[in-house]
Amino acid sequence: MAIGRPNDYVPIRYKLLLSYLVLVLTPVIVIGSYSYVSSVRSSEEHTRSNLEVAVSQMGSNVDYRLADVYRGSEAIFSDQALSRILSGYYLDYEKYTIMTQQILPKIESAVNLPNLDTKLSIYVENTNISEFYYFDRDPKAGEGRQYSIYHLDRIEGADWYKSLRLTYEKSVWKQVEGEAVAGRISLLRPIINYDTLTTIGLIRLSVKLEDIFYEVDDSKLGAGSLLFVMDKGKSLLYSSSGAETFVSPQPRVDGFDHPADYLQIVQPIEGMGASLVAWIPTSSFQESSRRVGILTILICLASLLVLAVISWMMSRFFAKRIMKLIRSLKAFKDGEFNKRMPVPGNDEFSQIAEAFNDMASNMERLIDEVYISKLEKKDVELQVLHSQMNPHFLYNTFSSISRMAKLGEIETMQEMIRELAKFYRLTLSKGETIITVEKELQIVRSYLDIQRIKYGDRIRVRYELDEAAFPHETMKFILQPFVENSIEHAWYDDEIHLVIRAYVEGSDIVLEVEDNGLGMKEETTRQVLDPSEKGIGYGIRNVDQRVKLQFGKAYGVSIRSSIGEGTVSTIRFPGGGAAELGA
Incomplete structure (x- = not known):
């Protein structure tokens, strides 16, 4: 017999859900959610809007500095005449003239970037080009401008060089050869032979991080704020004053983990593939929401008290019906397969009762079938015993x-x-x-x-x-x-x-x-x-x-x-x- 569901069937889970909604969720949602969430969101959105503008402006200033560095490297990268010179072969008496009149002027022009302490290194495959090193110790220039020419085989064994995957029109920002300790970073670009479109060398333009991130200042965001710059691999690259003593942001799929009491803003730095991460304490704009939170807690406690009383009353009601089911199951366990349960109501308990009655009927039917099967089995065994005394075999033997x-x-x-005799003794x-x-x-x-x-x-x-x-x-x-x-x-x-x-x-x-x-x-x-x-x-x-x-x-x-x-x-x-x- 199939378990039917009347048209007015109402599952018990819906009844319980309705009780919870009426007793708990309604007052919490209407009073607590509106007051608490509205105030918090309004304060956070207003603060976030102002802070996002400030962080975005910092990111734009960083991109502007990066563009200056990129333009300096572009003077070397896009100079086809210089590319041909670096690919050529020269006699000893020609090398000095080529170096002083054609190569060094172009390098000096590229390294003269405003407000930036730069170090330009050119690595070439052509060992016919002489190596060169220059260091300007002018105190007005800070550490001084540096530019040099090296053979590429000096760095071919370095891990950082092996990990590069530079192609035409591609550049990479990377800290190499102790730059992480020195607080510097390098822009790495290939030198292209425009006749054969092959890589013949490497441009490395190194700058100070503090020159690039000069505008990254946490004081512009308010007291207690922190600023980080995370590189493309989501590792800490630069931090504002005091931020280095804080826990470094840990990457996740949608940004970075941050303390629960801080608001996080992430601004991409497109020119470097990095991210500017700002942490702003939320305590300054959450005071008003605390009062709403206390009121919400009081309402929840009152609702829970009412719910406990009603749950006790409901448990008594359902316990009576469950005990009826248990008594029927015990009778079934004791072998009373003709025991049936009444089927009152139109909920899950009535379905359980109907299913139990069906199971009891099926069990009675199966017992009858097994009994008949055993009778058939015994009949076959009797036939076997009869066949053991095969008259035909005995007749032929005699x-x-x-x-x-x-x-x-x-x-x-x-x-x-x-x-x-042995055969029949065995059989x-x-x-x-x-x-x-x-x-x-x-x-x-x-x-x-x-x-x-x-x-x-x-x-x-x-x-x-x-x-x-x-x-x-x-x-x-x-x-x-x-x-x-x-x-x-x-x-x-x-x-x-x-x-x-x-x-x-x-x-x-x-x-x-x-x-x-x-x-x-x-x-x-x-x-x-x-x-x-x-x-x-x-x-x-x-x-x-x-x-x-x-x-x-x-x-x-x-x-x-x-x-x-x-x-x-x-x-x-x-x-x-x-x-x-x-x-």
Whole structure:
């Protein structure tokens, strides 16, 4: 019976949700949220707007300084004549003239940048160009202007150079060779041979960080504010006065982690690929919101008190219905499968009651089905016990004994009688229906010994047995019908060869009988295992049904056969002992 949902069905979760909304969320949202959030947002938005303008102006000033440095490098980068000179080959007497009249004037022009302490280094692949170094110690110029020319092989082994991925029209800002300690940073650009569009050297224009970030001043943002410059890799590059003693910002996907009591503003520095990060304390504009917060807390506490009283009343109501369910489940556990629950109301409890009633009905039906299945299983076992005393086999054996007596083959007759007695002693086995695989194989050996007395060497048998399978228990008399079937129906030549196998495969036990007999068509193989067939293959089908009834449809008998190539019959069942086989 399906669990229906009436049109007026209201889930209990909606009832509880409605109670919480009425008792708690409504006063908190209406009074607390409007007053608290509005005041905080208004103050933060006003402050943020003013501060963003100030931080944006600082970023623009930094970009202006960066543009000055970039223009200085551009004088070298875009000079095609200088590029050709640096690529050329010169005799010794030409080198001085080339250096003093064509190279140094261009470098001096590039390094003369206003309000910037610059160091220009040119690295060239062409070792024919002489190295040069100049340092201006003019006190008015601070540390003084420096410019130099080096061969590129001086830095080719440096890690910072190996990590560069410079291409045409690309520049990189990077701190190299101790610049992080010295408070400097370099603009790195390639020198291009414009005839071949290949890189022939490197421009390194180094400047002081304090010259670039001269306008980055936290005093412009108010007391307690902090300013950081984070590089492209989100590492600390520069900090304002006092900021270096604070915790360095840690990067995250949408910016940088910052203390909860600080407002954060991030301004990109496009020319460097860096970020200007400002932290401003929120305490200065949050005082008014604290009073609203206290009022909100009081309202929440009052709401919680009311909610506790109502929850207690509701718990009593639902506890009564739950106890009814528990009592019904206990009765079900004690075997009262005819127990049913009343189905009042239109909520989840009524659905549980209806589901319980359906489950109880299904359980009664399944018990009946299992009982019938066990009756069928017992009936099959009775058929097996009857087949153990196969009159046809016994008649043929006695006929053979009679023939031997007439021919005077006394010793052979005695041997057959002994084997026949042994065979029935094993098959009867004190009425046991569960035996070990080893005993089942002994039954087959005894049966084949009788047949070999009768047919002599015309029956050839090979045993391929894994002793690991011997201790496992199985149903009795499941292998002999396949051996008998091979002798009675598959034998068509002077001799028949049989292979008896027993082995462990994973957690299963596999028994096989293989013959080189006549074989079967695919249709015949299907009919042998078809329960609806009443003719051929009764003994084999009986074994298949017994195994399936005992262990499930995953186990049983399978047959592979081809006309003229013989047949392989396989019996598969799970390994184990009596616990797996059942009572």
